[in-house]
Amino acid sequence: MKNNLPQRNPLDDIDKVLVDEASIKSRLKEMGAEINEAYAGRELAVIAIINGAIIFVADLIRELNVSIQLDCVRVQSYLDEKKPVQTPEIIDKIRLELEGLDVLIIDDILDSGNTLARVTEIFQEMNPASLKTCVLLDKKTTRDVAFEADFVGFRIPDEFVVGYGLDFAERYRQLPCIGVLRPELQNPPSWG
Ligand code: IMP
Ligand code: MG
Numbered sequence: 001m002k003n004n005l006p007q008r009n010p011l012d013d014i015d016k017v018l019v020d021e022a023s024i025k026s027r028l029k030e031m032g033a034e035i036n037e038a039y040a041g042r043e044l045a046v047i048a049i050i051n052g053a054i055i056f057v058a059d060l061i062r063e064l065n066v067s068i069q070l071d072c073v074r075v076q077s078y079l080d081e082k083k084p085v086q087t088p089e090i091i092d093k094i095r096l097e098l099e100g101l102d103v104l105i106i107d108d109i110l111d112s113g114n115t116l117a118r119v120t121e122i123f124q125e126m127n128p129a130s131l132k133t134c135v136l137l138d139k140k141t142t143r144d145v146a147f148e149a150d151f152v153g154f155r156i157p158d159e160f161v162v163g164y165g166l167d168f169a170e171r172y173r174q175l176p177c178i179g180v181l182r183p184e185l186q187n188p189p190s191w192g
Contacts, residue, residue: 010172014179018161019154021176024059024136027153032063034151035104035134043067045101045128047094049119050074052108055165055173056136056153060106071096075115088118098126104151108165109137113147137161137178154178160186 035044043066048057050072061068071094077086105119116133123131134151141158156178162168163175168186 011175013172013181013185014163014175014177015182017177017179018156018159019137019164019178024153024164024177028059028063031134031151031153032060035060036063036065038132039066039102039104041066042102043069045069045071045096045098045103047096047103047105047123048072049105049107049115051170051173052165052167053106053136056108057106060134069096069101073119075119077114086112086114088115090119090122098123098128100127100129102130103128104132104134106134108135109139109161110135110147110149110152111139111141111143113143113145116149117145117147136164137166 044064046057046061046068048054048070051074057070061070072092073090073094074092075088076091077088103123105116105123107116107119110116116135120131120133132150135149136153138149138152138155139158140155159180160168161178161180162172163178165173166178167173168181172181
């Protein structure tokens with residue numbers, strides 16, 4: 001084994017569940033209905049921002065009855081020496097040609113707004129017919145940039161959350177619920 005972590009269930013590391021599995025399932029049905037209505041009779045290009053949106057997108061698209069094309073982008077934030085904020089860039093380009101398509105960008109969480117503001121700016125340059133955004137979680141925080149998503153699953157308080165695709169150091173993405181880690185695990189001395 002590469003590290004010295006004791007064998008344990010990652011669910012035991014959760015201090016507080018903010019959104020349980022049943023609530024996610026029923027909200028996804030409502031969101032699917034909203035998206036089906038918004039795009040009725042059209043074909044949609046769904047772009048998932050990975051890794052965080054993997055589980056949300058996998059479940060949400062199975063609630064859709066409109067025709068979709070699916071692609072993924074990977075985004076990385078670099079510290080920009082000239083600006084106090086991080087500048088996210090797409091590091092793995094999409095394969096779909098977005099010109100003339102109805103595009104829906106999906107991310108796990110909207111926090112500072114930097115990621116979605118930058119990604120929508122980049123995709124807008126590809127001349128889609130329309131461009132909207134969808135997030136599972138909207139954190140009530142002070143945004144670095146003014147940005148609101150078109151479809152939102154849950155509005156949550158300003159706490160660092162994991163589960164259902166969201167990670168801490170690439171861990172906990174597999175949890176079926178969304179929760180806050182026990183305080184002593186939020187900054188572990190070493191992950192080995
Ligand atoms: P933004 O660019 O600050 O809006 O943040 C978007 C990205 O930050 C998300 O795609 C997540 O990867 C990450 N993020 C923000 N808040 C959290 C959190 O509470 N848990 C896990 N990841 C988060
Ligand atoms: Mg992410």
